[in-house]
Amino acid sequence: MTSNVLVFIEQRRGKVHPASYQLLNLATQVAAQTGAQAEACIVGEGVASLADAVAAQGAKKVYIVDDPVLALYRAIPYTKALVAALDAAAAKILLVPTTFMGRDLASRVAARKRAALAIDCTEVRQDGADLIAVKPMYAGKFSGTFRLTGDRLQVVTVRSNAYSAAAPQTGARADVQSVALSLTDRDQRLKINEVTATGSGVKDVTEADIVVSGGRSLKSAENFKILYDLAAALDGAVGASRAACDAGYQPHTRQVGLTGKVVTPKLYIACGIDGAIQHLAGMRGSKVIVAINTKKEAPIFKVATYGCIADLFTLVPLLTEEFKKLKEH
């Protein structure tokens, strides 16, 4: 086994999840410590064209598993594909973005390879042959440190924005290797019948760099429009508290919190959200948090970077205008 670090490049319909590039940067740093190299694996249909972009982000070698049956993510075919790439790469460490796909795939791959596994890590470092991983526990109220033993493959999923991507080196070349895949009928027991985009083209909260969220004090589904306007000005996504979703103002697909989605964007703007424990659990890992609330004692201000004690119906449209001005300059 070499000590090469393999990054799973998550893509859907040819669009690479930005966390993949953050992990390539991390892989480059980790590999440098042992004189190994950062490598990447792309799984999908018609994905060979992504190799140059992946090379530009630091991958020295790119393994491509390209097959029409891999057009959509399914756990077992993707597990087989990634395991084939791992075997070809003889990698010691596998880094995967913490996404729905990443958690699902990493768990299955790690089980198949009898690997050590840590999910949703915010920090990863080597300690001899072992890997030390730090990850949130108890809904982000604590962080746990784990030791992944070095006598086997180590699989780690890493949170979006825990590391930053390197500036792309255009023209950087990687060695590209195509990896063959043979699937049995049994591997394809599960079939995907239908895929529907939720929220018609609006970004998902787990994918956006900026999330604008609203609470019950928005008072209606219609009033969420001012948050959609703000999110549009920032190229961000709209989220909501459980109370707002339960009241029917927003679909549960947009719920941020313990029982909704956990998000870690660069910027989280909480509008009229008091900050129940269950909501804080879903967003406290955000890099910068802005809270807009009329109540100074609201718990949201305990986790906020910047606080505005103001009526959101007045302040949010003003903010949208300011951000638009900034964009024009």
Add this chain to the structure above:
Amino acid sequence: MRILTIVKQVPDSNATIKVLAEGKGIDFAGLKLVADPFDEFGIELAVQLREKRSDVSEIVALTLGGEKAGETLRIALAMGADVGVHICDPKLETKDELFNAAVIAEAMKKDAKGFDLILCGKHNIDLDAGAVGPAVAEFLDLPHVGAVTGLDVSADGKHFTARRRIEGAEEVVECDLPALLTIEKGLVEPRYPSLPNLMKAKKKPVTLLTAGDLPGVAEYAETTKFVSISAPPPKPECKFIEGEPPQMAKELVRLLRDEAKVL
């Protein structure tokens, strides 16, 4: 159709958790423990399937945990599971979800009748990971569907379609049983077990298993070891922005651009 629901005992999400000296773990003294809320979706789903169908022969609830985890099994039994399996052995208690999944899979292999549908939460709220479901499925060579928000099992009980949410989209998948599903919030609303049902649950049979009953576990090792736990570093105090809303908006945008550098 036989259904297995995997349930884990975890600290209540509203409880105040205290860390032991040197971060060796958390203090369980006086800590309120509950069935994991996501696993409860699985139990509820199993019970609803039986209420709707005539072919559900048995619902088995399984837990891996210390003696106290028996209380969680009682909740599952009071909600409607028929029998319990409690894997209770300090040697098998780890924070390594892959190892835990291997233990659960070995316990399931001991069950001669086999399971058609295996249900658990999309993740547990203590380790915030979600590896148990997919890993159990992998160890048993079963297909799995993660984060299920809708389920329709065919009349003959051999086939199902499930809905799941992925980032930015929703998918409808179909598959034959047996299979494992991890359940997302929104599919069902767990019932509160009534007092009479809690009393009845005490009479339902629970099988205790220890490491000695699961020799196959010897093939697996705890490869991810818990080292310590700590409170995240305290956030710097919130910086309140003063002034009337128009100034406030200008100042906030300036800080986000020049100080926080997130724009």
